[in-house]
Amino acid sequence: MVLEATMICIDNSEWMRNGDYAPSRFQAQADAVNLICGAKTQSNPENTVGVLTMAGKGVRVLVTPTSDLGKILACMHGLEIGGEMNLAAGIQVAQLALKHRQNKKQQQRIIVFAGSPVMHDKKALEMIGKKLKKNSVALDIVNFGEDDEGKTEKLEALLAAVNNNDTSHIVHVPAGPTALSDVLISTPIFTGDGEGGSGFAASAAAAAAGGVSGFEFGVDPNLDPELALALRVSMEEERARQEAAAKQAAEEASKEEKGGEEQDATMTERASEGASEADNKKIEIADDDDTSLQQALAMSMDEPTSSQGLQDTEMSDAAAEDPELALALQLSVQDSTKDSSSQADVSKLLADQSFVSSILASLPGVDPNDPSVKEVLASMQNQSEPQQKQDEDKAPKKEEEK
Amino acid sequence: MSAAESANAIQRNQVDLLDFIDWSGVECLNQSSSHSLSNALKQGYREDEGLNLESDADEQLLIYIPFTQVIKLHSIVVMGSEEDGPKTVKLFANREHMGFSNVSDFPPSDTAVLSPDNLKGKPVVLKYVKFQNVRSLTIFIEDNQSGSEITKVQKIALYGSTVETTDMKGLKKIEDH
Numbered sequence: 001m002v003l004e005a006t007m008i009c010i011d012n013s014e015w016m017r018n019g020d021y022a023p024s025r026f027q028a029q030a031d032a033v034n035l036i037c038g039a040k041t042q043s044n045p046e047n048t049v050g051v052l053t054m055a056g057k058g059v060r061v062l063v064t065p066t067s068d069l070g071k072i073l074a075c076m077h078g079l080e081i082g083g084e085m086n087l088a089a090g091i092q093v094a095q096l097a098l099k100h101r102q103n104k105k106q107q108q109r110i111i112v113f114a115g116s117p118v119m120h121d122k123k124a125l126e127m128i129g130k131k132l133k134k135n136s137v138a139l140d141i142v143n144f145g146e147d148d149e150g151k152t153e154k155l156e157a158l159l160a161a162v163n164n165n166d167t168s169h170i171v172h173v174p175a176g177p178t179a180l181s182d183v184l185i186s187t188p189i190f191t192g193d194g195e196g197g198s199g200f201a202a203s204a205a206a207a208a209a210g211g212v213s214g215f216e217f218g219v220d221p222n223l224d225p226e227l228a229l230a231l232r233v234s235m236e237e238e239r240a241r242q243e244a245a246a247k248q249a250a251e252e253a254s255k256e257e258k259g260g261e262e263q264d265a266t267m268t269e270r271a272s273e274g275a276s277e278a279d280n281k282k283i284e285i286a287d288d289d290d291t292s293l294q295q296a297l298a299m300s301m302d303e304p305t306s307s308q309g310l311q312d313t314e315m316s317d318a319a320a321e322d323p324e325l326a327l328a329l330q331l332s333v334q335d336s337t338k339d340s341s342s343q344a345d346v347s348k349l350l351a352d353q354s355f356v357s358s359i360l361a362s363l364p365g366v367d368p369n370d371p372s373v374k375e376v377l378a379s380m381q382n383q384s385e386p387q388q389k390q391d392e393d394k395a396p397k398k399e400e401e402k
Numbered sequence: 403m404s405a406a407e408s409a410n411a412i413q414r415n416q417v418d419l420l421d422f423i424d425w426s427g428v429e430c431l432n433q434s435s436s437h438s439l440s441n442a443l444k445q446g447y448r449e450d451e452g453l454n455l456e457s458d459a460d461e462q463l464l465i466y467i468p469f470t471q472v473i474k475l476h477s478i479v480v481m482g483s484e485e486d487g488p489k490t491v492k493l494f495a496n497r498e499h500m501g502f503s504n505v506s507d508f509p510p511s512d513t514a515v516l517s518p519d520n521l522k523g524k525p526v527v528l529k530y531v532k533f534q535n536v537r538s539l540t541i542f543i544e545d546n547q548s549g550s551e552i553t554k555v556q557k558i559a560l561y562g563s564t565v566e567t568t569d570m571k572g573l574k575k576i577e578d579h
Binding site for chain 1: 431435460462501
């Protein structure tokens with residue numbers, strides 16, 4: 001959200017006709033410029049951006065720093081390719097344009113697209129860099145296109161001369177299948193010195209990173225933000241529940257040393273916090289230590305087969321990869337009537353020692369071979385049979401109540 | 403002006419203008435990030451000899467100080483070391499947002515060439531008539547004593563008086579009869 005005035009220096013020299021960046025170097029550059037302008041104006045409405053060309057007949061300022069995005073995009077049309085890039089003059093004119101910005105409170109920044117060979121020598125570039133630093137102008141360099149001897153070195157030297165506290169950056173973009181704009185999105189040029197990109201940049205980054213496979217949940221946040229938000233929220237709820245279950249399991253393992261009174265209370269809170277239909281479970285938790293712990297553990301681990309039908313299509317993609325996640329997902333769509341029957345199912349599940357030990361093994365700090373853990377597992381197994389009977393007793397009672 | 407006279411002038415009714423500096427607008431061009439302007443201006447920091455304002459890319463510094471109210475500037479104190487301390491100091495009154503490129507565009511309100519005495523703390527008395535109505539002050543340090551790459555300033559203090567001095571305590575409510 002830094003208040004900034006930016007001048008973008010475009011290379012429209014003959015070297016930009018080359019097609020090694022799809023569709024042509026110049027077009028890739030234009031796309032990148034459009035994206036940058038959008039990102040800058042979005043991150044702070046008072047930001048201004050200006051554009052100048054460095055090649056052709058001479059350095060020409062197309063638009064002075066303005067916050068009007070339309071004007072900037074319009075001036076990118078009808079640009080002609082030709083001539084040679086004059087980097088030094090370009091940067092100096094950009095500095096002058098920034099000096100006469102209307103809002104003196106804005107920080108000054110120049111973004112240079114260096115696609116053709118650099119004619120100037122290192123010393124001259126270093127002098128320019130020093131002058132920029134003296135006047136507290138930051139410089140971002142996009143090194144793409146031609147890579148002749150010394151160009152990278154010269155640009156690095158220029159950056160070193162300008163750089164003050166990491167406000168200036170250089171990005172080297174090699175030719176390849178990924179577009180120039182996509183590569184730039186993840187760089188500090190877009191994200192603004194690591195302060196966290198604007199929503200624009202972030203969603204654009206998601207688009208780029210996702211590629212053909214789509215976005216995080218198979219839904220475009222731009223197309224359907226509510227759905228994307230709902231999916232993200234439910235995902236986080238499941239993770240929270242999973243963590244709660246993991247914590248309960250870990251604490252169960254160390255329960256014998258502690259004596260579970262206090263844990264009961266906290267676990268009760270945790271267990272009820274996740275579930276939306278908490279009431280029934282609370283009643284059942286109120287019992288004896290072991291049973292309550294088991295039930296809490298049970299609630300967050302559900303047999304996959306029992307509520308398969310409840311899975312939504314959207315969630316199935318994410319769930320398919322991780323069976324534990326699938327369990328957690330099912331929990332979130334479970335309704336209250338299912339509870340009592342699932343309790344019985346889950347007890348059986350707990351009785352399956354291999355399953356439980358595999359869960360415990362995946363928890364950090366819990367060693368299934370640890371004797372105390374084994375003791376607990378054994379005790380759980382013993383209790384699971386009387387527990388089942390208890391559950392079945394309770395289940396019909398609850399059905400009667402409803 | 404002798405040293406005694408200038409010292410007296412300070413004692414008379416000139417105050418340290420530190421309280422009237424508008425800190426939100428203070429800027430310094432070409433300062434080193436680790437040795438910033440606060441080391442030279444702020445109370446406590448400026449007394450510490452170890453904390454200096456240092457220049458970065460070359461030996462020049464451009465300091466912009468706005469004030470919260472209009473002041474008259476009488477004299478300044480610039481302290482530094484004998485080798486790296488500033489030599490030529492140009493002062494511009496009421497010029498906003500100057501850059502290194504336009505320091506030569508208009509004549510300064512006053513120029514001071516600092517002697518080693520000044521660098522030890524002797525105040526430089528300025529052309530008072532030029533600083534009668536000052537809203538902001540720009541200090542341009544052009545070079546240093548030995549011509550080295552980095553200029554180091556230990557303390558900058560400004561002495562003067564304010565123009566509007568309404569003593570709020572003196573205001574009394576008119577009593578009804």
